[in-house]
Amino acid sequence: AQSVSQHNHHVILSEAASLELGCNYSYGGTVNLFWYVQYPGQHLQLLLKYFSGDPLVKGIKGFEAEFIKSKFSFNLRKPSVQWSDTAEYFCAASNFGNEKLTFGTGTRLTIIP
Amino acid sequence: GAGVSQTPSNKVTEKGKYVELRCDPISGHTALYWYRQSLGQGPEFLIYFQGTGAADDSGLPNDRFFAVRPEGSVSTLKIQRTERGDSAVYLCASRMGSNTGELFFGEGSRLTVL
Numbered sequence: 001a002q003s004v005s006q007h008n009h010h011v012i013l014s015e016a017a018s019l020e021l022g023c024n025y026s027y028g029g030t031v032n033l034f035w036y037v038q039y040p041g042q043h044l045q046l047l048l049k050y051f052s053g054d055p056l057v058k059g060i061k062g063f064e065a066e067f068i069k070s071k072f073s074f075n076l077r078k079p080s081v082q083w084s085d086t087a088e089y090f091c092a093a094s095n096f097g098n099e100k101l102t103f104g105t106g107t108r109l110t111i112i113p
Numbered sequence: 114g115a116g117v118s119q120t121p122s123n124k125v126t127e128k129g130k131y132v133e134l135r136c137d138p139i140s141g142h143t144a145l146y147w148y149r150q151s152l153g154q155g156p157e158f159l160i161y162f163q164g165t166g167a168a169d170d171s172g173l174p175n176d177r178f179f180a181v182r183p184e185g186s187v188s189t190l191k192i193q194r195t196e197r198g199d200s201a202v203y204l205c206a207s208r209m210g211s212n213t214g215e216l217f218f219g220e221g222s223r224l225t226v227l
Binding site: 019043045046049090092102103104106 | 155169204216218
């Protein structure tokens with residue numbers, strides 16, 4: 001069955017630390033990959049997405065993610081986090097041509113000032 | 114409004130009652146999705162509409178759940194004979210026609226079944 005795994009449930013970092021959140025997917029065929037973020041009290045919004053081409057994808061607010069096909073991974077990174085990055089982060093995937101987007105369980109990120 | 118609007122934002126009901134949740138997508142968005150998010154979980158797909166028709170309803174958990182989008186815009190998720198396990202945040206999202214487009218989410222309707 002198609003699935004998305006996020007193994008980090010809660011990550012706590014100090015400001016200026018580097019961030020990497022793990023995401024692994026289990027999909028056959030061509031896969032589309034996404035990271036969504038939910039800031040406290042706000043709705044889910046898209047951080048970045050990968051469909052094809054350069055496996056290193058840059059998103060908003062200095063975030064990036066790398067698609068590694070051999071590892072079925074799409075980890076999210078940021079070199080230096082800020083307090084305002086405190087949020088819940090969701091990895092998601094779909095098969096190309098399929099509208100059904102499957103989400104991981106999410107990683108809660110807490111940044112300590 | 115500019116975003117996806119969901120009403121009510123909070124709904125408390127008793128076990129066995131009928132509930133309707135409404136979603137007003139972004140104007141011009143042809144695709145509409147319903148997701149359910151339980152505490153500590155990621156959003157779980159329920160159903161997807163392209164225009165007026167349900168293109169994929171494989172995520173609806175059982176026949177107590179039903180959704181409509183009669184004019185290709187507003188959608189209503191209907192839950193019959195609610196159970197305590199139905200308690201969750203129900204999220205609606207919409208998108209332009211292409212399936213490579215971004216999903217825009219509403220703030221959700223929090224349903225609590227007592």
